[in-house]
Amino acid sequence: MSTVQISAADVNKLRQQTGAGMMDCKKALTESNGDFEAAIDFLRKKGAKVAASRQDRDSNEGVVIAKTTADGKKGIIVEVNCETDFVAKNADFVAFAQAIADKAVENNVNSIEELTSLDLNGTKIADLIIDQTGKIGEKIGVSKFETISADKVVPYIHGNYRLAVLVGFNQSVGGLDEAGKDVAMQIAAMSPVGVDKADVDTRIIERETEIAKEQIRAEGKPEEMVEKIAAGKLNKFYKEQTLLNQEFVKDSTKDVRKFLDEVSKGLTVTAFKRVALGA
Numbered sequence: 001m002s003t004v005q006i007s008a009a010d011v012n013k014l015r016q017q018t019g020a021g022m023m024d025c026k027k028a029l030t031e032s033n034g035d036f037e038a039a040i041d042f043l044r045k046k047g048a049k050v051a052a053s054r055q056d057r058d059s060n061e062g063v064v065i066a067k068t069t070a071d072g073k074k075g076i077i078v079e080v081n082c083e084t085d086f087v088a089k090n091a092d093f094v095a096f097a098q099a100i101a102d103k104a105v106e107n108n109v110n111s112i113e114e115l116t117s118l119d120l121n122g123t124k125i126a127d128l129i130i131d132q133t134g135k136i137g138e139k140i141g142v143s144k145f146e147t148i149s150a151d152k153v154v155p156y157i158h159g160n161y162r163l164a165v166l167v168g169f170n171q172s173v174g175g176l177d178e179a180g181k182d183v184a185m186q187i188a189a190m191s192p193v194g195v196d197k198a199d200v201d202t203r204i205i206e207r208e209t210e211i212a213k214e215q216i217r218a219e220g221k222p223e224e225m226v227e228k229i230a231a232g233k234l235n236k237f238y239k240e241q242t243l244l245n246q247e248f249v250k251d252s253t254k255d256v257r258k259f260l261d262e263v264s265k266g267l268t269v270t271a272f273k274r275v276a277l278g279a
Contacts, residue, residue, distance in 0.1 A: 004034040018043050021126035022117065060278040061088040063161035064144075065101040068153050069108075075153035075166040076104045077275045078115070079144035087138055094161065096132060100125060100142065112145045146273040154180030158188045161277075168271040173264045182250055183243075183260070187274050192243040195269050200242060208237050243269060 006029045014025040014036060020043050032038035062081035068074065080097035087093050099120060109115045116126040123131075125142075132140045150168025154177060157164045165184040169176060194200045212233040216226050239245045244257040251259065260267040 004030075006030055006034060010034065014039055014043075015126075020130060021124050022113065024126075061085050062143075062277060063088055063094055063097045064157070064164040064275050064277050065097055065161065066155035066157050066164035066166055067101050067105050068155050068166075069105055072152050072154075072172065074105075074108070074147065074149045075155050075168075075273075076101065076109075077144070077146040077155075077164045077166055077273055078104055078142060079275055079277065081139075081141050081143050081278075082136065083138040087136055089160070093132075093136070096128075097161075104145070109145075110147060112142050115145060116142060144275055146275055148271045148273055150270050152176055152180070154184055156181055156184030156188065158185070163188055163274070163276045165275075166273045167269055169260075169267060170270050171264055171267050173267065175263060176267075179260070179263045183256060183269065184272075186246065186249050186256060187243065187272055189249060190243075190246055191274060192246060192272075193241045194243070195272065196242050196244045197238045200238070205234070209234055243272065 006026055010029055011022055011025045014020070014029060015022055017036070018025065018040060020028070024043060025039070028039040028042040029036075031042055060081065061084055062079060064077060064079045066075060066077045068076075078097065078101045080093075080100060082088055082093060100115065103109075103118050103120055103125065104115050107114075107118055109118070116124070116129065118125050120128055129140050129142070146166065148166050148168045150170065152169040152172035154167045154169070155164070156167075165187045167180055167184045167187065169180065193204060209230055212230040213226050215233075216229050217223075221229060239247075239255075244255065244260075246256050248254050248256050248259045254262075257268070260269070
């Protein structure tokens with residue numbers, strides 16, 4: 001029996017290298033006294049050979065699935081990857097990804113690790129991924145997992161599973177499925193950096209402000225005008241890059257904030273997630 005202390009970081013490293021389940025990786029490292037090469041050989045003997053041998057391959061194709069719970073109060077996005085567009089469009093691969101997403105919703109999971117440890121049809125998802133790798137002959141894996149909760153969450157999938165959006169709202173009112181989809185499509189098309197001004201990362205604000213100031217100085221404007229003009233440019237940035245302040249793509253006479261308020265007084269977006277395949 002090994003006396004080497006196996007850390008969670010070591011287990012995760014081996015999991016990333018091989019695609020094997022966490023418990024399998026821990027056992028492999030334990031049996032191999034912490035030797036990674038020996039642990040990989042151990043896993044290969046247990047059926048992880050194809051997965052282990054394909055870890056240097058890029059798997060930037062695949063599908064992005066968005067789903068919500070039956071009550072519409074929680075949503076998840078899962079990205080399941082493969083190597084080629086041919087496999088990504090295969091009905092069996094899409095069904096496999098859908099089944100993984102369904103499990104995530106059913107079990108209220110909050111991470112990839114939690115998701116891949118679940119059983120699907122009697123087999124751990126992490127092991128099924130290895131099986132799919134062997135069956136298909138391409139590197140398969142779950143690369144992204146996002147979730148949000150709100151009074152109402154609306155999902156949207158765009159472009160043959162190549163991009164998915166979740167939008168959370170502070171109300172659950174009639175007609176919100178349609179209006180929510182419109183907002184989700186806005187997010188898919190315009191890729192805002194936040195819901196409102198207060199949600200923008202301070203580093204982004206600092207960078208945009210500095211860029212604006214350099215542009216203004218390059219134009220030869222007096223130094224005493226730089227701050228004022230930069231503030232104006234920052235407000236333009238907020239209008240273009242934050243969801244509620246963006247011009248509504250389906251009606252340019254209003255912004256998204258006004259559109260939502262017309263759907264239901266006080267209706268607003270509390271959170272959103274946007275996941276593009278391979279991004």
